[in-house]
Structures are given as structure tokens and as C-alpha cells.
Amino acid sequence: MAKPIARVLTLLELLQSGGTRTVSELAGRLDVDERTVRRYVQHLLDLDVPVESVRGRYGGYRLAPGHRMPPLMLSDDEALAVLLGLAAGERAGLTSAGVAGETAAAKIRRVLPERLGRGLDAVLDSLTFTAPAGRPAASGTSARAGADTPPGRPAGAVLLPLADAVRNHRPVSIRYTSADGRRSERTLHPHGLVAHAGRWYVTGTDPAIGADRTFRLDRVVAARTLPGSFVPPTGPDPADRVLSALATAPYRHEVSLRIHGTAERIRPHLPADLARLTELGPPDEEGGEPPWFRAELRVERLDWLPAVLAALDLPFVIERPAELRGLLAALAGRLALSAAEPDPNSRQNGAC
Template sequence: MARPTARVLTLLELLQSGGTRTVAELAGQLGVDERTVRRYVQHLVDLDVPVESVRGRYGGYRLVSGYRMPPLMLSDDEALAVLLGLVAGRRAGLTTSSGAAGETAAAKVRRVLPERLGHRLDAVLATLAFTTPPNTPAAPRSAVLLPLADAVRHHRPVSIRYTTADGRRGERTLHPYGLVSHAGRWYVTGTDPAIGEDRTFRLDRIADARALAGSFVPPAGIDPAERVLAGLATAPYRHEVTLRVQGTAEQIRARLPAGLATLTELPPESGGEEASWFRVELRVERLDWLPAVLASLDGPFVIERPAELRTLVTALADRLTAAARPPRNGGARP
């Protein structure tokens, strides 16, 4: 591609990124003088690309709102980033319930790429392996996700039709504070103004979402992700576990993350150790995996409840002790 033509296309890419670009800014990014920038802009205008000239101190050039120039013009790195993002998004559950959307989007990007680049990207995708299995998430529908996102951004109340885990259906009003993707599922968190309580809902269980009149003011410093994790850690499960663990919050969180357990630092005892103790509370459906996790903490811990967990930890300790004994008569174990 001739160098002036390449610069004209680069100018178009810069303008398509949005906003008004000054002549000096464009000249610096293109590596040309301001007179050449104006000539390149005229080339775009001659091609019926709607470039607007903005006058004034902060003037420059911009594209008419909503204009996009087909086909896609992607560098090798940009095309690889787009296609890998689509693949990773499908595996991580960062897609909508229209499962084919990611595949069709990738196919459209692939069709408009030059043949040389297309073959190289095909080779990457064909030889790429993952160390973790793909998620099979219950992804939200676009008709639910998009209005909720708009309501979060503009602080508007929404009405949602929701089905609970036990199949009960109802309609609620929510002041949504944020959308959160966690472990292959999407959540919306906010406050139910009718009862004045914080609520978190899974988007795949929302059948419909529509904005209501009015607006609300979200609390200052709200962290939607932290709210969702705290809600998951305190959700009702079969077993309620309470521990006391010595160490740092970072060490404990490495084994018992926020979506699983809550931590409360305990006041130091007079004359006690320097290391802090934390009360750890979690709710789980099964206990059989916890002994190994507790052993990996590599620090003192006390099981307050349930007694069944103490039995499982003792059994694990016995198995490890037996496995560590030297073989009888110096022979190898079978």
C-alpha cells in the first residue's frame, strides 16, 4: 500500500476512535505537517466520508456521529486481539444467551481479513489449547442485559420479572448499582426500595427488565463486585462453618476467596502472638474438600463448628501420617 494512502487510512482510524482531534494532534500521530493533514482530510471528503471541521480554540476534525467505514481495517495485532477475545469470552461465560453470536461475529471478522492474515490467525486458533475446561454458563439475554446496563449507568429504577431457585416467580423494583460477572454467571446488585434491603439477582433468572420513570442516587463508594461476593459467601447452604485462623488476610484469601468466605479480624489477646487471628465463616453444600484446604493454609487454625469437619480433618491427618511412615523391613510399598 502506498505510504500516503496508508496515512489517509490511519487518519480515518484515528477519527473513528471518537471525539474531535486537533490538526496538531493528527499531524503528530501521522508524522506529517498540518498542511498535509488538511490535504488528507480532503481526500476523505472526496471519498464521501463525512468529516466535520470544528472551529474554535479546541477545534479540529471529527466524523459525523454514528459513521463507520466498512470494511474493518485491523492490524495483525488488532485482529488477533478481537478473535482471541471472542474465543476467551465464550469460554469464560462473557457472552449473551445467544450462543451463536460470538461464533458469527468471529466469522464476520474472519471474512473481511486479508487472506494472508486470515490463514495466520486460523493457525493460532487451530493450535491453541486451554488448561481449564470451558464454562457452561447460563448467560443473560441481550434484552435483559442491555436495559439493566443502561439503568445502572443513568441511575434509573427498573422493574424485573424474576424466577427464584425454587421456581417461584415474581416482579420486583430494583435500584441497580452494578453488573458483575463471576464464575461464569452474571449478576445485578442493588437495593429493593419497597423493603429497603440490598438484593442481588442472577441475570439468567430474569425474564424481563424495563426502566421505570424517575432516578435514584446510589450510595457513595459502592463496590458492586464486593457486594456480590459478600452475598455469595453468606448465602444459605447445607453446612455453616466457623473457623479461627492465624495469618494475614492475603494468606487466607488465597485459599478461601471472598466469594466463598467472610473474614473478621479478631482483637489481639494480651500478651498474645504478633500474627493476627481471623474468624472465617463460610456456607457450603459439602465438607469433604475443606480438610485439604485447611491443611494448605500452613498455619494454626481452630474449628469452631461443625463437629463433622473436625472428624474429617482428623481422618485426613491419620491418612497422611500413615502414608509418611517408612515401609516395613525397609522394603518398598506395593
């Protein structure tokens, strides 16, 4: 797009954001002189855009009050952000479901180029969420990761080709930067895109090793569709594959616990991306006793686990590591000290 045309469109966007904009402000935002701003305003007037000139100390330009502008042009990333925001908001119960969301999405699609519209449809079709509709995803990922970096957002240049490959069962080549900074390029047969706890993942099969792999999309530098096709696998859906991959990822500490309770009581504290649960025996139907479960975790730090175990409010046994027992004992000591009767002679209790 030629620079003058792009700047006229930018001027239109600035005016559509509301209020009166001074000539000097617009000149600074557009990186042009004030005379050029006035020429751009005349271009908009020639296109029947109702730009009003406001005189006075705080004068400048504004759009006519109440005027309904045609839809704005959206870049790939802007359109993607809006449609994904509608989908995620409806999923989490933050926006109204049904007709309003559908009509808003339809209006956006009508003003998009056909190529981009097909790409966004592919993203929405291939995207799954780990949390049930109306509920945010429970996650211990940030706690277990310790010094992990905050999540980034995948670029449209990565998300669109991956979604197309998922929908059409086509292999892709991705360039990836791991958490320790190592860079690699590999081929992937992508099964699906998954949104989990504020992060995006792609899960698929690495044909070079014949095993499933899961990658964070904000660490994918580039994605390119390759010729050919593959047969999608049967078995767990993409969301379950991502949760399983997160629960078995290598970390500094391997933790094993035995917990006496139901999965419904355990999971809110030890979600599926954090711990693998294995039932050790059927419940005692006669006595009404719940079963024992083994919970296996891989975590970078142990200091946050004692508080989680205390919040469980269920009988449990620490199988490993021994270091966790010491941390739990230290927490129990602090809690016992806090629960003790206050010393009336202590200054900390308000004595004079």
C-alpha cells in the first residue's frame, strides 16, 4: 500500500477513535507536517467522510457526531485477535453466547478478503480448549515451571498456516526456540491447536521419531506448509494430548504422592496438566470409603507444594522426594505457631 494512502487510512482510524484531534497531534502521529494533514483531511472529505473542522484554542478535526462509518480494514493479526476474542470470551462465559456473537463474527468476515476469511475459519475449526465451556482452565503450569517466562501470543503468520495444516492434514515445517534458547527446525504432522491457561500449543506427530510432540506457539518462530498429507491419528483428542504432555514434561523434581479421596476432590488442586492420577484400588462400596490415588508430578520447585497439599484436606502420603516432607513439616510448624494461644505479655499482641 502506498504511504500517502496508508496515512490517510491511519488518519481515518485516529478520527474514528473519538474526540477532537488537533492538527499538531495528527501531524505527529502521521509523521508529516500540518499542511499535509490538511491535505489528507481534504482527501477524506472528497470521499464523503464527514470530517468537521473545530475552531478555537482546542480546535482541530473530528468526525460528525452520530455518523456511522463503514467497517475498518483489518490486518490479519487484528482480524484474528477480534474473532479469537469472541470465541474465547463466549467459551469462558465472559460474553453472551448465541446470536450476538455469531452476528458479530459474521460482520467481521464480510469485510475480510476471501483468503483471510478461510484462514480464520480454519483457526476456529482447529482450536480446542482444555477447560469446559464457561470455566477458566485450572493450571499449576506457572507454579511448577518456577522461573518460566510469561506467555506470549502467537503471530498470525504462524497460527494461520498451522491451522490450515490441521484442517487439511498437511505436514508443516516449523522453526522452534526452546526454553533454554536452542533453535531447531523440524517437520510436524499437526493434530490440533489447543488453548490452555493463557498459552497456545500445537500438538502432533514428529515423523522423524514417530512420537507425539507438543510445542508452545509463542516459541514457534515460523511455520511453512509442506507438500503431501497424512492420516490423522485416533485416540485422545488434542486437548488431552497437550495435558498429558505437560504432566509428563521433564522438570527438576519428580514427586509421588498417595492420596485418599475422589478424583473430583483432587483435581481442583492438582489439575491434569500438573499431575497424573492413577487409581490404586476400587472404592470400598460397603464402607463408603473413597479409593487411594497415586499422584505423580514433575516440578521445577517444591516450595509451593506444601500449601497445595494442606488445601487438599485429604489424607495423603509423600512417597518422594524426602525434601518435600521437610518443607511440609516446616509449614505445619508455622501453622501450629500461628494457631497457638497468644502471649498476653507479647508486644506483638498489643501489650504496653
